[in-house]
Amino acid sequence: MITLKKCPACASVNIEKFIETEDFFLSKETFSLSKCRNCQLVFLNPRPDSDELIKYYQSDQYISHHSEGLNPFVALYRYLRERNISYKYNLITKLVKYGSLLDIGCGTGEFLNYFSLKNWQVKGVEPDLDARKHAKAEFGLDVYDENMLNGFNDETFDVVTMWHVLEHVLDVNQRVKTVNKLLKKDGIFVVAVPNYLSWDAAHYNRFWAAYDVPRHLYHFSPNALINLVEKFNFKFLELKPLKLDSYYISLISENYKKGRLPYLNGFINGLKSNIYAKKKQNYSSVIYFFRKN
Numbered sequence: 001m002i003t004l005k006k007c008p009a010c011a012s013v014n015i016e017k018f019i020e021t022e023d024f025f026l027s028k029e030t031f032s033l034s035k036c037r038n039c040q041l042v043f044l045n046p047r048p049d050s051d052e053l054i055k056y057y058q059s060d061q062y063i064s065h066h067s068e069g070l071n072p073f074v075a076l077y078r079y080l081r082e083r084n085i086s087y088k089y090n091l092i093t094k095l096v097k098y099g100s101l102l103d104i105g106c107g108t109g110e111f112l113n114y115f116s117l118k119n120w121q122v123k124g125v126e127p128d129l130d131a132r133k134h135a136k137a138e139f140g141l142d143v144y145d146e147n148m149l150n151g152f153n154d155e156t157f158d159v160v161t162m163w164h165v166l167e168h169v170l171d172v173n174q175r176v177k178t179v180n181k182l183l184k185k186d187g188i189f190v191v192a193v194p195n196y197l198s199w200d201a202a203h204y205n206r207f208w209a210a211y212d213v214p215r216h217l218y219h220f221s222p223n224a225l226i227n228l229v230e231k232f233n234f235k236f237l238e239l240k241p242l243k244l245d246s247y248y249i250s251l252i253s254e255n256y257k258k259g260r261l262p263y264l265n266g267f268i269n270g271l272k273s274n275i276y277a278k279k280k281q282n283y284s285s286v287i288y289f290f291r292k293n
């Protein structure tokens, strides 16, 4: 385990204990989070080193493409995923009509495939081998391992996206710097992360599923995320909610705390979170849009 004495984003030594929580998903081990008083970043501390971290990942956690058929949950999942992708497409194409896109952490490639079918030039980076194989076999996409982030030419892409990926990345400063380098001038960086200032985060506290220790190394408030990205020659444009995430996170959190009627209460709390979020835009998960200067 590695103990951090400084904030991994802004290097401030002004850090405090934030919360203790558990790996409810896999190992059942307890982990601690620290908070930077300077930039509001919350981070896993101490954290396993990069070799140890691998064992906390399972590659079969998403719904397999073999589970076809009439299962209504699979059908609902697919319908919502499709809706979610077209929502993202509409937001992005308001800023860039058409061009080249890199999705970092592209998973099995559904998002990239959607853009590809709209005649965008797309590439993906994905650390999980099985997901990469699926993206290539199913959709014929160009998907690479993470080393390729150093292999692309500078100023190659009009848009770079990271959907629920930055919270997993070991060195966040380095990653944002790399994204800046890969974007063309005026290119758009789209990054979505959970928001620990959301109503559902406060409600579920240590059971909040988006803490997902130790796989999530970082937790961002809107200020923490915007400050981090703007350090690397980006201008913040706007933020948008990912409203489905509050339901999904609330349902999993209900299961973690072994609550009664998890589907019903997960739904109610997901809805509450979205309603309370309207004023301060403190949604459970947020998409941030930046332009490269």
Ligand SMILES: [Zn+2]
Pocket: 007, 008, 009, 010, 011, 012, 036, 037, 038, 039, 040, 041
């Ligand atoms: Zn900090």
